[in-house]
Amino acid sequence: MRNLLMKVNYDGTHYDGFQTQPQGNTIQDRLEQAILHLTGEALKITASGRTDAGVHAYGQPFNFITSSQIPLERWCLALNARLPQDIVVTEAKEVPLSFHSRRGAKRKTYRYTINGNRFPDPFQRRWQHHHPLKLDIMAMQQGLAHLVGTHDYTSFASRKSTKTSHVRTIYEAYMEIDRSMCRPGSDDQGVIHTYITGSGFLQHMVRIIMGTLIQVGERKYQADKVADILAACNRAAAGPTAVAKGLALWSVEYDEDNS
Incomplete structure (x- = not known):
């Protein structure tokens, strides 16, 4: 065998x-x-x-x-x-x-992709969440930073979660912006990739994080509000669940002898 x-x-x-x-x-x-x-x-x-x-x-x-x-x-x-x-x-x-x-999985990384350009990309439409309205990307990055560390992520877990504990560790979280498809002289914002690496993730966790960060980007509330949402341990405190198509499991890491 x-x-x-x-x-x-x-x-x-x-x-x-x-x-x-x-x-x-x-x-x-x-x-x-x-x-x-x-x-x-x-x-x-x-x-x-x-x-x-x-x-x-x-x-x-x-x-x-x-x-x-x-x-x-x-x-x-x-x-x-x-x-x-x-x-x-x-x-x-x-x-x-x-x-x-x-x-055996030690670290998992997810990537969420937002197309912030004025028009959607027909070739990438199935893998991007198109958001043509202006986003405050710096505020989104600041909000994302509040989520790094070991915390109870109940606010960012589906109400249907059956896990006995919602404590997880996010090791790293950052954004990269690809402006290669921006039209010269336009207000295109580029394609925004958010990478989140953690010990494990709860049901809908990354999508709820992204739905919340999009609201920060829309200036519906300040970046520091993310820390309050995290501390609330209440799903109702966070933003909506972002659409599924923007999310991809990016990588999974194991001990060196099995990776």
Whole structure:
């Protein structure tokens, strides 16, 4: 028996999230079907975490135990030949039988993308939240800084969260602005990428953070208000949940021997 660790990129636009659902339209369902067609094994994969409907991923790790002796170098191409074009397996390696993609994850990074230009980009429309109105990006950055550290993030968790503790650690959070598509002489703001790295994330956590920061950017309240929202430990204190399509799981880190 072998424990294989793989990474998969996917456009989540047409899927009901990563984790298997009764209707069978998830990334996990498609991956397990591809493995079944390839090896004849009806197995369950374990992912580093779940993503919501419409959320994307660049390198979502998953692992599974297999008795197949297919060489490692053949797995990616063989699975991709059996997957839809919006799901692509990019890496495959063998790891110890004890390895677990979710329990072993040490750091996760999500990226949220806002297109702040006057007009949407038709080629990126499925991966960006278009916000053509003026944003105070500096205030958004200041608000984001209040969220770094170890805190109770109840204010930024879905009301449906079933976790016994909402304490998490955000190690790093920052914004990058790509102005390459701004029109000369226009009021285009560029494409704003927000990266948030943490020990783990609650349901809708990054999207609620972004919905709150967008309100800061719209000057509906001051950047320092984010600290008060965090301290309130009350979902009603935070902003709306930002749309799913702007969010992507960016990377997951493990101990060096399994990364």
